Amino acid sequence: MASDPTPGFEVGPQLESGSTVRAPPVWAFLTGPYALFLVFLLIVPLANVALFSIHRYSPTRVALPELTFDNYRKIADLYYLRLFARTLRLGLITTLICALLGYPLAYWLARTRPRLQAVGLFLLIMPLMVSAVIRVFGWIVILGRKGLVNEALAALGLEPVRLLYTDTAVVIGLVNVFLPFMALPLMVAIERIPSNLEEAAQNLGANWHQMFRRIILPLSLPGLISGSLLVYSISISAFVTPALMGNSRERMAAQQIYDEVLVSFNWPSASSLALTLVLLTLALAFSALYVTRRAGRLERGR
Amino acid sequence: MRGRAPWLILPVVGAVYIGLLAPLAVVVGVSFGPSAAFAFPPTGFTLHWFAEFFASDAYVRSFFRVSLVVGLLAGAIATLFGTAAAVGLVRFRFAGREAIETFFLAPLLVPEILLAAALYLLYARLAVQASIWTLLCGHLVICTPYVVRSVIAGLVGMDPRLEEAAMSLGATRVQAFFKVTRPLLRSSLLSGAIFAFIISFSDINLALFLSGPQSTNLPVHIFSQIQWQGDPTIAAASTLQILIIGLLILIVQRIFRLRLLV
C-alpha cells in the first residue's frame, strides 16, 4: 500500500503477508448505509419512472406490459408543445428578472459591513426556508380581487385589476421564491473580487458604472451563470407557485405532471413528461458549463 | 459601505427586500387581525385565528402528529446517516470518492416534482400505503444532503492533526474522533441537523404526493385550505411556521456559517 502523505487517513488495516482475509474498510461502514438508502429511494424510483415512461397507458390497468415510445412522441402534440413552451418562457422571464434584481442585492451584500451582511443574509434566506405555500398565500392576499393592490387602486378611484391567476402573477411568485438562489452565488462571486480592483479602476478614472461594467460584471460571470442555471432549473419544475397563482388552463409542466399522476393516473405519460423536464434541465446545465469554461478562460488562472 | 456605489443601489436593495418580505409580513398581519376577509393592514389585534388553529383537529394533527414528528425524525436520522457519510468521505481515501460525494449530493439536483412523482409511483408499484413512514423516507432523501454538505464543510475546516495529536497522547482512532473531532464538529453538525428539520418541516412538493389521509403535513393542509377558500386560520398556521423557522435560522446563523448550507 502506498504510504499516504496526509496523516489521519487510512486505507484499511495493515495486512500481514500471506493473509487473505481482509476486514471491510471503515469508510464502507460509514458511507454504506446512506449509499444504499439512496439507491433504493433515489435510483430505483427514477429507474421506475423511466420504465413507466416507455410502457403503454391503459385506463384500466394504468400500464400494460408493452413497450412503446408513444409517450414521448405525444410531446410533439400541440398541447404539450404549448405546455413546454410556456414553461420554458416563464422560466426564462423569471431568470432574467432575478438576474436584474439579484445583481444590486448581491453587490450590496458582498460589499457591506459584516453586521449588515448578516442581517441581509438572514432576511434573504429566511423566506426561502419558509414553505412556498406560505409565501404564495401572502401574494394571493396581496394580488387577489379584494387584495391589497386592488384596495389601493380602489382608494385612488381606479378599476380593480385582475392580477391573480395570470402569467404575471406566476412570474411574480417565482421571482419572489427563487431570487435568493440567484443572489447568493452572485454574492459569493462578487466577494471573490478583491475590492482593491474596484479602487484601482476608480483611481484610473472609472466612475462606478464603468467600474461595474468592466470589472465586476466580467469577473462575476461564473456566479451569474451558476445562479441563472439554478433559478431556471427550479422554476421550470416549480409546482406550488403556478398551481396556486396561475390558472389551470394556462399551466406549467409540473402542474400537468401532478394531474396525470394523481388525477388521471396516466403514469406512463406523466413519467415521460417528468423525464423530458429533467432532460431539458440537463441540456441547459451542460451548455451552461460550456459557457462557464469559456468565461473561465477570461479569468486566467483563477 | 466600502467603495462609492451610486446612491441608487440602496433604494433598489430596499425595494427588493420589501418585495421579498411583503408576503410574509402580510400573512403575519392578517393572522392577528379580526377580519375574516384577509384585510390588511389589520384593523385590530386578536388571537382568534390562533385559537381556531388549536381548536381545529385537522390543523393540530397535521402540525403536531405529522410535521413535527416527521421533521424531528428526519432531522435525527439524516444527521446520523449524513454525519457518518461525511466523515467517511472526508477522512478516508478510496477509489471513486469524488463520484460518491457527487452521488450523495445528487438529490439536491433532482427537481422535487420528479422525485415526488417517482417516489409515489414506486410506492404504488410496491403497493405501499401512504403513511408517516413513506413521507419520512421521502424527506430523508432531500434532507440528508444538507447534513452531508454541512459536516463536510466543518471537517474540511478542521485541522486533521488535532486527531493525530490526541492519538499521540494515547487515544485510539475512535476515542480521538469522539473526544476531539465531534465537539469541534458540533456547530456544523447542529446546523445541518436544524436545516434537515427545516427542509422536512416546510416541504410541500414531496408531501403533496406522499401524504395520506392520516399523514397530511401542515403545508399540505394549508395548500388544500387555500384551494378551498379557507379562513384566516391559514394565516395563523403560517405565522406559527414562520416564527419557528425564523428562530431556527437565527440559531444556525449564530453557530455556523449560514451561507454554506443553502
Added chain:
Amino acid sequence: MADGIELEVEGLTRRYSPQVTVGPISFEVRAGEFFSLLGPSGCGKTTTLRCIAGFETLNAGVIRLHGERLDDKPPHRRDVGLVFQNYALFPHLSVFDNVAFGLKLRRVAKAEIIERVGRILRLVDLSALADRFPAQLSGGQQQRVAIARSLVLEPSILMFDEPLSNLDFKLRIQMRDELKSLQRRLGKTTIYVTHDQTEALALSDRIAVLSHGHIEQIGTPDEIYERPTTSFVAEFIGSSNLLPAMIVERRGREVIVETERGLRLRSAGDDDAAADGAEVAVLIRPERIQIKASGAEGTPGHNRFPARIVAVTYLGDDLRLDLELAGSQVLQGALKNAGAARDWAPAQLVDILVDPADLRLLRR
C-alpha cells in the same frame, strides 16, 4: 501658493473611533521630489495615502494639488496615480489592456493608445509580455505593469503603497534601484509609503516619519539619520544606543552630560533639541563607536571609556558587539568584518572611543 509645491496636506485628520485617530497631519511635497511616508504598521501612513487618493474621507483638514482643492473630488477625478500593494491588476485583461484601461476610459484614439502603451511598456521593459495575463507574470513583472498602468495616464503625482513588501530580498533591492532610476528619469513627483527604513533612506529626497497617527519628523535621509529630533525617530531609523542622561555643564558650544550610571560624555553640541531641558537621551550610533585595545592610542578629544566585550555576533559582512560598561550598561557596537575587527572576542577588555560630534542629544 509657493512655487514648486505640488501637493499640500494641511491638518489632515481621519477619525476611526474616539480612540483611534490619524492626524492632524501636515506636509508639502515639491515638484519632482521623491517623498516617503515612513513608519511602523498602524502609524497612519496608508490612511494618509488613501485620503489623498480619495478612498477615505477626511474628518478635518484640506488637501491641495497645484493650489486647487483635491479632497472634495471623487476618487476617479483626482489626478493622482496609485500603485497598490498587491498590484491590483485586472485578472481578466492582458498586460496591454491593463495598461490601456485608463486611456480607454478617456476615449483616447486607438492609434494613440497603441503608441502610448507601447512606449510605456518599453520604458518598464515589458514589451515582450504585452499579450500575457497577470496570472502568468512574476511578482516583479506584475509590479511593473501596475506602475505602467498608472504612468501612462501622466498623473501629476504617482503614489506607491508598500510596493516592494511582497518581493523577496534580492528582487526587492533590484526593483528598488529600478524604481529610483525610473523616477529620476521621468522627474515624476512621487509619494512612497513604506515601513522599511532602508528603502526610505535609499529612495527618498525627503522622508516623513510617522508614529501613532502623527508626524514625528520630516527631513532628508541625512537629516533623519544624523539629527533625529525624537527618540522614536532615533530608534526607528537605523540602530541606536540611547542612554538617559542629564546635562551637567555647558562649555561654549560643548555640552557635557552625565548618564544615569555616572558616565560623563562630551557632545559637540549643535543640537537645539537639548537647549532647554536638563534631561536628555544620548544617541550613539553603533557604527560610530570605535573600539581599541585598552590603553591603545586614540584621537585626543574623543570620549573614551573602558568596556568589556560580552558577545560578538557574526553577521557576514558586519560584526555586532555587545559591550558592557562600568555599571552594567550595555552598548551595541558595529564593525565591518575586516582587518583587526575580526580578532575581537568575548571577555576582552577594550576602550570605547566616540567623537563628540557623533553624539546626539534628544529631548526625553
